[in-house]
Amino acid sequence: MSAALAPWLLAPLAQALQTTRSHALLIHGPRGVGQFELALALAAAWLCEGEPEARPSGQACGVCGACRLIAGRTHPDLLVLVPEALQQTLGWSATEEAADGEGGKGRKPSKEIRVEAVRAAVAFAQKTSTRGGTKVSVLYPAERINATSANMLLKTLEEPPGRARFILASAAPQQLLPTVRSRCQALRLPLPRQQAAFDWLEAERVNQPEVLLAAAGGAPLEVLERLALGVTAEAWLRLPREVQAGQSATLAAWPLPLAIDALQKLCHDALAVAVGAAPRYFGALSVPAAGDVAQLTACGAVLRGEMRRAEHPWNAALGVEALVQQLRRAMQPATLATTLPQVARSSTLRRAAGQSPVDTLKP
Numbered sequence: 001m002s003a004a005l006a007p008w009l010l011a012p013l014a015q016a017l018q019t020t021r022s023h024a025l026l027i028h029g030p031r032g033v034g035q036f037e038l039a040l041a042l043a044a045a046w047l048c049e050g051e052p053e054a055r056p057s058g059q060a061c062g063v064c065g066a067c068r069l070i071a072g073r074t075h076p077d078l079l080v081l082v083p084e085a086l087q088q089t090l091g092w093s094a095t096e097e098a099a100d101g102e103g104g105k106g107r108k109p110s111k112e113i114r115v116e117a118v119r120a121a122v123a124f125a126q127k128t129s130t131r132g133g134t135k136v137s138v139l140y141p142a143e144r145i146n147a148t149s150a151n152m153l154l155k156t157l158e159e160p161p162g163r164a165r166f167i168l169a170s171a172a173p174q175q176l177l178p179t180v181r182s183r184c185q186a187l188r189l190p191l192p193r194q195q196a197a198f199d200w201l202e203a204e205r206v207n208q209p210e211v212l213l214a215a216a217g218g219a220p221l222e223v224l225e226r227l228a229l230g231v232t233a234e235a236w237l238r239l240p241r242e243v244q245a246g247q248s249a250t251l252a253a254w255p256l257p258l259a260i261d262a263l264q265k266l267c268h269d270a271l272a273v274a275v276g277a278a279p280r281y282f283g284a285l286s287v288p289a290a291g292d293v294a295q296l297t298a299c300g301a302v303l304r305g306e307m308r309r310a311e312h313p314w315n316a317a318l319g320v321e322a323l324v325q326q327l328r329r330a331m332q333p334a335t336l337a338t339t340l341p342q343v344a345r346s347s348t349l350r351r352a353a354g355q356s357p358v359d360t361l362k363p
């Protein structure tokens with residue numbers, strides 16, 4: 001496990017090993033920089049039973065009995081809680097307690113860490129360590145627990161049983177209850193340096209990593225996640241042209257938050273270019289230069305609102321799927337069919353008035 005750790009996580013791991021004094025750690029940072037990977041590496045380092053000589057930087061040795069059990073997902077003192085919907089992607093499956101919980105078979109995989117799973121984690125922490133060392137629970141994404149679970153967890157975080165330790169990993173720590181946040185020692189994971197991320201993606205044989213790294217705001221693991229969902233460099237590069245032509249096929253094939261995220265980024269870049277700044281997510285040549293600042297600003301606000309609604313179904317009680325479908329219908333054609341032609345029209349007017357740079361893309 002430790003051998004595959006991305007190079008930009010090595011320093012944060014060393015830092016965590018040296019500075020973690022609390023029994024609860026919150027690893028947070030932008031999406032896609034490796035919170036979960038770091039959490040697992042740290043858990044492995046805490047549980048490793050290898051000789052100190054075999055682990056010069058304090059990392060897990062990777063070869064001792066404990067490390068082999070972790071690699072086989074069967075270490076009795078390690079509990080990894082991830083939502084069912086992420087279990088396959090991340091390679092960690094449900095606890096028995098969670099799998100047998102309410103709803104039973106046949107329901108959709110939950111996007112939340114289920115209450116039963118958190119209850120199991122609390123019970124896990126109370127039990128004596130099987131191998132005589134520490135016990136570690138990893139929760140990811142930690143914001144995907146509901147208020148009931150958070151309150152249940154809170155009691156355990158307040159009065160930690162024995163040598164139990166918790167690692168909460170999150171890209172949205174502001175969505176955690178403040179009372180949970182305040183009981184954790186925080187470790188912030190920054191974006192890796194661009195060159196390090198680029199080299200790593202090249203080693204992963206990613207096509208046009210510079211395009212996808214920009215698209216993902218510099219987060220390399222996010223690039224891989226997006227690739228699995230169809231966000232190739234080719235698709236990304238043709239997006240501005242497609243949106244300008246009112247075509248939504250590429251966007252409609254992506255999950256809604258991802259489609260809205262792409263529109264937000266395109267809107268951001270169009271606005272940047274319109275005020276004479278450099279685009280951040282798309283190539284300079286692919287973003288039209290003559291957008292209407294007021295309308296792009298308004299469009300950005302609409303997209304932010306849609307994103308909030310699209311990202312929150314994990315915390316909604318009922319009708320999540322219906323809400324998502326409704327938003328998809330309401331948002332996509334409206335944005336593509338009305339906002340952008342309006343932008344085009346007003347930029348034509350401004351061009352006629354001689355106030356705006358020439359639009360570099362043919363309609």
Ligand SMILES: [Zn+2]
Binds near residue numbers: 048049050060061063
């Ligand atoms: Zn080991």
